[in-house]
């Protein structure tokens with residue numbers, strides 16, 4: 001698909017197989033969204049430490065072999081395996097010491113060895129290290145039986161990385177190990193894609209902001225806080241535009257402002273059946289947006305499209321729905337836009353469900369659960385209490401989603417279910 005087909009999707013949806021905006025499968029919606037994403041292309045150079053959580057914008061080639069020289073993997077004695085007795089005891093004369101960072105300058109001749117520390121350069125003529133625990137030292141010589149095989153306890157030049165090899169590819173999300181890996185090459189700066197700018201606001205006449213007195217019928221706006229948290233963890237530049245009343249002029253103004261400064265706009269509320277028509281008219285005027293009822297719970301209504309050049313996600317208003325739709329649709333889209341061509345899907349693991357769950361086939365449910373290791377060493381998941389889409393406590397208590405796909409019906413206690421862990425390893 002290309003730009004033009006976002007219009008096709010909106011104006012002539014019947015040209016697409018399986019397209020039903022009133023019951024869009026989760027996987028189908030993810031697929032459509034992905035087809036319209038255009039990643040950022042601007043690059044910038046940053047010192048290694050600042051690249052943590054950013055997306056690499058170049059292939060990193062190794063300028064050298066790592067390690068740079070053959071060296072010892074253990075504290076022991078370096079020698080040539082040809083000097084080992086074919087049976088019985090081997091005896092070798094110690095002719096010097098090699099430290100990490102201070103090599104033994106001479107070479108090893110027949111019947112000789114060098115005391116060697118971990119990381120020290122292998123002396124010329126040596127190809128094997130016998131560990132110090134295996135030898136008897138006496139009168140300037142060592143003795144051992146059952147010696148190591150040739151090459152044992154040594155590390156070879158280039159065994160970690162070969163000179164010229166692509167160490168990390170363009171599009172790689174930088175993690176702690178990668179910072180160390182790049183430092184091990186002596187590289188001080190890397191190119192990364194510029195940060196994605198994401199603007200968001202909450203919609204609703206009933207919303208009060210933290211710090212204001214709550215009036216009758218009002219609720220505090222929590223969505224901007226969960227969105228702030230999730231976006232910040234993803235490493236994007238966050239533009240918080242506050243609460244916007246359900247008034248067309250104000251919403252229009254906010255959307256135009258957001259599209260002028262952000263790559264992506266997120267709104268919460270205003271896409272449910274009662275309110276969608278209102279947003280629809282506005283978004284038709286400002287861009288191209290599709291409204292879907294996703295076959296999922298929670299998070300049924302979702303709008304997606306473009307406002308000007310910015311990508312737009314209209315998330316439902318209910319606090320749990322905001323988080324679920326963010327995790328299931330927005331997160332992956334943002335990673336692609338940040339420059340990662342194929343973000344790793346968050347894996348589904350199997351665990352035994354400790355409670356029963358009522359579930360209708362035909363839609364995907366993301367129940368909140370607590371995953372734990374029981375005394376018998378088996379992974380179990382306990383659904384958190386009230387699963388209402390307004391009960392944010394269920395998200396706060398949970399450490400995973402229990403993912404019940406479209407084919408699944410009621411779950412009895414003791415049955416295996418699929419879970420998706422909320423925290424990633426860092």
Ligand code: AMP
Nearest residue numbers: 202220221222223269270272316317318
């Ligand atoms: P809506 O999708 O706008 O119809 O909102 C659905 C429900 O979510 C309503 O009960 C709203 O009061 C609630 N809601 C909407 N936005 C927020 C928000 N930012 N924070 C907390 N609750 C909200």
Ligand code: MG
Nearest residue numbers: 204269270317
């Ligand atoms: Mg609303």
